[in-house]
Amino acid sequence: MRANTLLRRMLGITGIVVDGFEFEGDDLVVDVRSRGRRRPRCGLCGVRAPGYDSIGQRKWRHLGIGGLRIWIRSRLRRVNCARCGVRVESVPWAAHNSGFTLQFEELAAYLARATDKTTVRRLLGVAWRTVGRIVERVVARNGPRDVLEGLRRIGVDEFSYRKRHRYLTVIVDHDTGRVVWAAPGPQYETLRQFFEVLGPERCAEIELVTIDMNAGFKKAIAEFLPKAQVVFDRFHVQRLASDALDEVRREQLRETRGTPEGRSLFRSRFVLLKNPWNLSRRERAKLSNIEKHNAPLFRAYLLKEAIVRALDYVQPWRAKRALKEWIAWASRSRLGPFQRVARTIRKHFDGVLAYIGERLTNGIVEGINNRMRMVSRRAFGFHSPEPLIALLRLCCGRVPLDPPIPVPTDV
Numbered sequence: 001m002r003a004n005t006l007l008r009r010m011l012g013i014t015g016i017v018v019d020g021f022e023f024e025g026d027d028l029v030v031d032v033r034s035r036g037r038r039r040p041r042c043g044l045c046g047v048r049a050p051g052y053d054s055i056g057q058r059k060w061r062h063l064g065i066g067g068l069r070i071w072i073r074s075r076l077r078r079v080n081c082a083r084c085g086v087r088v089e090s091v092p093w094a095a096h097n098s099g100f101t102l103q104f105e106e107l108a109a110y111l112a113r114a115t116d117k118t119t120v121r122r123l124l125g126v127a128w129r130t131v132g133r134i135v136e137r138v139v140a141r142n143g144p145r146d147v148l149e150g151l152r153r154i155g156v157d158e159f160s161y162r163k164r165h166r167y168l169t170v171i172v173d174h175d176t177g178r179v180v181w182a183a184p185g186p187q188y189e190t191l192r193q194f195f196e197v198l199g200p201e202r203c204a205e206i207e208l209v210t211i212d213m214n215a216g217f218k219k220a221i222a223e224f225l226p227k228a229q230v231v232f233d234r235f236h237v238q239r240l241a242s243d244a245l246d247e248v249r250r251e252q253l254r255e256t257r258g259t260p261e262g263r264s265l266f267r268s269r270f271v272l273l274k275n276p277w278n279l280s281r282r283e284r285a286k287l288s289n290i291e292k293h294n295a296p297l298f299r300a301y302l303l304k305e306a307i308v309r310a311l312d313y314v315q316p317w318r319a320k321r322a323l324k325e326w327i328a329w330a331s332r333s334r335l336g337p338f339q340r341v342a343r344t345i346r347k348h349f350d351g352v353l354a355y356i357g358e359r360l361t362n363g364i365v366e367g368i369n370n371r372m373r374m375v376s377r378r379a380f381g382f383h384s385p386e387p388l389i390a391l392l393r394l395c396c397g398r399v400p401l402d403p404p405i406p407v408p409t410d411v
Contacts, residue, residue: 011062011072012103012404015092029059029071032093040089042081043096049079052086060094061126062101063404069125072101095137100126103404109138110403113395116378117387132387139393142400147173147180148198153208154180156217157365158187159372161388168385169194170372170392172365174210179368179396184385187216195224210362212236213348232351233362234311240344241304242273244337248300261293272301296335303330303338311355319356323349368396 007030008018019031042049054077062070077089093101100108104124108131111120117131126134153174158167161184169190171181181197183190195203208229211217213236221230249265249272256262268290271283279287291298306329310322323345330342345352355361375391393399 010065013093013101026067027069027071029073031073033074034092040077040079042079042084043088043090044084045081046090047081047083049081052078052080054078055088060099060101061104063103063107095141098137100134105134105138106401106404108134109394110401112391113401132390135390135394138401139390139397139399143393143397147178147397148202151180151198151202151206153360154206155210155362155365156191157212157362157369158214159369161372161376161385168388170365170368172368174360174364176398177364178398179392182389182392187214188220191217191220192224195220208358208360210360212362213344229354229358230351231354231358231360232348234355235361235363235366237311237345237352238308240341241307241338244335244341245272245300245304247337248297248335252294252297256294264289264293265297276305299333300335300338303333303335313356316353316356320353323353371396
């Protein structure tokens with residue numbers, strides 16, 4: 001087998017001809033050219049265009065073999081594209097304005113999805129910022145052309161990516177489970193920016209939005225999606241009741257401190273917050289003791305359980321009746337925290353009730369937030385949101401990505 005044929009097969013790139021090679025220290029430089037270069041294409045848009053001039057040789061980093069780094073070298077021309085102007089011609093082994101081959105970038109993105117960027121930098125021998133730029137190119141190349149097309153049901157939530165109230169607003173498509181948009185900034189301004197990018201026609205196609213009870217999100221949705229159904233996340237509704245229960249518990253603990261009734265409230269927080277069917281025998285005895293000696297706290301516990309049962313109804317009319325009864329009960333319960341929760345639910349009643357018919361929550365968005373938190377901690381934080389958004393789109397944007405190195409199935 002000829003050396004040039006062996007090198008061409010080792011490179012694994014189709015549509016090239018190997019003209020020669022040489023060693024430069026510990027690096028192997030392979031000279032290649034594209035087949036059929038008589039009619040070059042624009043490197044930016046891919047349209048055939050007449051040649052303009054020659055710019056000499058360029059090199060691209062390719063996948064290495066063992067401890068040997070491999071570079072691809074080729075002479076390039078510039079083309080005079082009617083759409084993009086004077087641009088460098090496209091090549092089959094690399095993206096426009098990239099110093100790495102497509103296979104190298106695929107491997108770097110695959111590793112960045114599995115581990116931190118510092119490890120990728122050490123494994124591949126590239127700069128830390130270069131890993132981020134490679135991730136952006138791979139997402140733009142392999143991801144869908146227009147992730148905002150065909151949106152019908154979306155979920156909106158925010159993620160704290162840094163201290164001092166640095167938040168990232170994340171938009172998720174419920175139908176595909178894909179992150180479609182993310183940007184930093186205040187809730188209302190950021191969501192308004194998303195709707196402006198989306199445009200009035202595609203905004204009119206959105207039928208449902210799931211959010212928590214965020215006033216900024218609600219204001220932006222009312223302004224741009226007046227006909228969309230707003231569904232408030234069930235988890236946040238139940239959390240309001242759980243937080244109110246914990247507030248009542250702390251208040252009763254302060255009032256009964258130093259008494260036998262007060263001592264019985266120690267270590268009762270999780271007993272009150274757990275589901276009844278998950279209580280152990282000792283925890284059930286503690287709950288029974290609270291029922292006997294602390295009526296306000298047990299009333300708060302019953303209110304917390306009642307709202308869970310109200311949201312469990314499948315029929316909207318049953319849930320509506322149960323929620324109205326719960327609001328009336330909480331309003332006259334003489335428990336300040338639950339009276340505030342009752343006012344909040346009364347204010348957002350339609351959005352809370354909409355969960356019953358749609359059965360959609362922000363669970364998928366919360367799950368993506370957990371993954372973002374893992375990515376952020378794995379990188380020991382981010383100084384700016386742009387690298388985090390790039391990794392978010394790579395890890396949670398359903399980008400098809402396979403390692404360019406074949407993995408054996410039988411070991």
